[in-house]
Amino acid sequence: MGEPRGDTRERIQAVALELFAEHGYEKTSLREIAERLHVTKAALYYHFKTKEDIIVSLFDDALARLDDLIAWGQAQPPTLETRQELVRRYADNLYTSAPALMRFAHENQGTMRDLAVGEKMKCRVRALIELLADRKAPLTDQLKSAMAIFGLNIALFTFDDYDITDEERRTTGLTVAMEMISSSQSTER
Template structure:
């Protein structure tokens, strides 16, 4: 997600926060410009539409996930690799990258649109495949998916059952559960 402190990055981060807090349909480009402290013309210089904002944020999320996937593929399975994966994902979710995940939770109808929804599904599939291999058995596939889910729920919360204590204890619990779920795979996949 947004890196650095440039106007484009500020617009993108602010827009995604507003889309999560207020909803995509209830947030106008004017509100985004005002929240960033730029004119609407300055915002248009970087992004013409709200869809462009979301597409750009999801592209940055996809790129960040691709970096993690490349690292996973280049690193042999081990407990240390599991920790590296969990730490990289936790860092992504704690950054503005987590806004791309929250966007789908806050705007489920929009997240179902092919352009937006498939970005997340494809990212999860590529992460799990890189984590457990291209032809996992049922146990490995479920463990990889559960580890990702534990990290997401821990870091971002869950609308059905809010995580007690807020983001920090949730992220810590998600990390612990993800590592426990992945532990049996380290030796099995490496051998």
């Protein structure tokens, strides 16, 4: 009996991300992905027709998690505690579900600009930032909110040549993000 379809899809996504990290998105072929999986190209095509389909599927999953987080944030009272919890939840999501994907986006910025999913991700991040400080907030608060979110992302890459874990990166990024959020002047959206 074969693997359930979802398991195969997840294996393809994981292997594709590995190869994209090793060789780059543009230099990785579907044939190489199939070979690493020990399947035929036809078997791979059953799940994904193109490399873009693989990336879109990965980002669709990430976008759904961001949508859930944004919906949660919109349903909460506009307090400092809510903003801090939003940042904590974003960090947890980023570092448990998406570090390889964020590394892909960072290392393939040109590709991300060309894919529609890149614009979708940008819109979700903007919505998240606006939950932390809306457009009526002082510009300094808006910038601190953006820095909090982007700081968590940057912490994934800043210490690449350090011998530290993703958890140490997460803790460092979260500490800085919390400082940014806590130093904002307003607590209401």
